[in-house]
Amino acid sequence: MRILIAFYSRTGITKKTCNAIAEALTNSGGSVEVQVEEIIDREDRSGALGYARAGRDAMRKRTTEIEPVQAEVAAYDLVVIGTPVWAWTAVPACRAFCEQFAAEMKAVAFVATMGGNGDRGAFEALEEWCGKAPVATVAVRERFVKREDAEDFAQPVEAFARQLLAAAAGA
Numbered sequence: 085m086r087i088l089i090a091f092y093s094r095t096g097i098t099k100k101t102c103n104a105i106a107e108a109l110t111n112s113g114g115s116v117e118v119q120v121e122e123i124i125d126r127e128d129r130s131g132a133l134g135y136a137r138a139g140r141d142a143m144r145k146r147t148t149e150i151e152p153v154q155a156e157v158a159a160y161d162l163v164v165i166g167t168p169v170w171a172w173t174a175v176p177a178c179r180a181f182c183e184q185f186a187a188e189m190k191a192v193a194f195v196a197t198m199g200g201n202g203d204r205g206a207f208e209a210l211e212e213w214c215g216k217a218p219v220a221t222v223a224v225r226e227r228f229v230k231r232e233d234a235e236d237f238a239q240p241v242e243a244f245a246r247q248l249l250a251a252a253a254g255a
């Protein structure tokens with residue numbers, strides 16, 4: 085079974101979460117092949133100005149230009165999409181990814197990281213952009229990701245990995 089985890093991360097929180105999910109999948113002992121790919125936004129989102137533009141673009145549910153994706157998306161049984169929550173929705177780079185590969189993704193699952201809340205809006209947006217309901221979702225708060233060993237991070241990550249394996253096995 086092949087699983088692709090594609091994520092966007094501005095400050096590393098979603099990256100760390102997605103890498104932990106990949107590790108949990110790899111350590112599951114099953115015959116699962118996991119590939120992780122970072123979605124790169126061509127728009128500069130750094131600094132105060134980048135932050136302000138990010139908020140504005142997310143609020144308007146804009147798409148953006150992303151760097152070419154290396155993975156052959158159609159070759160995976162399941163694609164996990166990781167997004168930070170911006171303005172209670174998913175980020176423009178994930179919109180670009182979803183729209184580019186909507187027809188190629190057989191099954192999808194979603195990961196959101198956030199300061200406080202907004203995961204529901206992010207998951208609804210991703211579902212709309214992919215044109216597919218997720219087989220599983222997980223949302224984690226930034227402060228739990230930073231305290232990596234906390235049960236509030238490890239437990240949801242492992243539970244999500246188990247859900248992915250069950251979904252992929254049943255497909």
Ligand SMILES: Cc1cc2nc3c(=O)[nH]c(=O)nc-3n(C[C@H](O)[C@H](O)[C@H](O)COP(=O)(O)O)c2cc1C
Nearest residue numbers: 093094095096097098168169171172198199200201
């Ligand atoms: C422009 C912008 C808007 C944000 N809006 C929200 C929000 O609506 N709700 C929330 O809980 N966190 C919000 N955050 C915080 C991020 O979701 C959180 O820091 C996330 O874990 C960062 O992930 P990353 O390090 O992978 O970029 C926002 C962050 C940015 C930059």
